[in-house]
Amino acid sequence: MLEYIKNVWLGFWTVIVGMKITFTHLFEKKVTVQYPDDRYPIPPNARNKLHLEPTLCNGCTSCARICPVNCIKVETLRVVPDDPEQPMIADGTKRKLWVPVYDIDFAKCCFCGLCTTVCPTFAIKHTVEFEYSTYSRDDLYVRFSDMSPEKVAEKKKMLEEFQAKEKAAKAEAARKAAEEKSKAEAQAKAESSPVTESKESN
Ligand code: SF4
Numbered sequence: 001m002l003e004y005i006k007n008v009w010l011g012f013w014t015v016i017v018g019m020k021i022t023f024t025h026l027f028e029k030k031v032t033v034q035y036p037d038d039r040y041p042i043p044p045n046a047r048n049k050l051h052l053e054p055t056l057c058n059g060c061t062s063c064a065r066i067c068p069v070n071c072i073k074v075e076t077l078r079v080v081p082d083d084p085e086q087p088m089i090a091d092g093t094k095r096k097l098w099v100p101v102y103d104i105d106f107a108k109c110c111f112c113g114l115c116t117t118v119c120p121t122f123a124i125k126h127t128v129e130f131e132y133s134t135y136s137r138d139d140l141y142v143r144f145s146d147m148s149p150e151k152v153a154e155k156k157k158m159l160e161e162f163q164a165k166e167k168a169a170k171a172e173a174a175r176k177a178a179e180e181k182s183k184a185e186a187q188a189k190a191e192s193s194p195v196t197e198s199k200e201s202n
């Protein structure tokens with residue numbers, strides 16, 4: 001019986017101790033918010049969703065090479081010298097590469113921030129956006145390139161034509177060099193022949 005009374009008192013005492021803690025916090029300043037109706041501001045240096053500014057990206061691929069999980073895909077095309085559209089990168093430097101493909105698979109990204117630290121033009125940055133959960137993993141694959149398929153096709157064609165011209169020019173230069181070399185060799189031979197003959201006659 002004594003044990004029973006002791007257990008009842010212990011249970012009652014436990015409730016009193018628990019409620020004391022509850023009551024002391026009841027009148028203190030709140031430290032939680034009613035998310036998602038209320039939310040704390042995100043620090044500007046938080047590492048959340050990435051954003052690429054295509055006009056700043058020079059296609060150097062440093063970000064893709066340093067990414068530990070290979071979730072960045074970059075494809076580039078050379079800007080040919082006779083391209084009438086000779087763009088500048090937004091930081092004022094001349095663009096040498098078009099960037100037809102710049103994709104990030106956010107399903108794989110671990111938000112380490114390495115891509116943002118190696119980017120020479122600050123084209124890729126973390127944003128404060130963190131609420132982008134979806135029902136499909138496909139929706140987490142984001143394409144950032146601002147080039148339309150038509151523009152990509154046009155630039156590819158220009159590059160192919162330029163490379164064909166370049167190849168033809170190289171072949172022509174090699175042919176001329178070989179021709180000049182054989183001419184020079186023939187001339188040298190012709191010049192050396194009379195000397196040999198005159199030595200033989202002596
Ligand atoms: S934050 Fe890290 S894991 Fe995510 S894309 Fe950049 S380098 Fe890759």
Ligand code: SF4
Pocket residue numbers: 052056057058059060061062063064074118119120121122123124
């Ligand atoms: S985002 Fe930056 S590091 Fe990545 S390809 Fe573009 S310029 Fe290079």
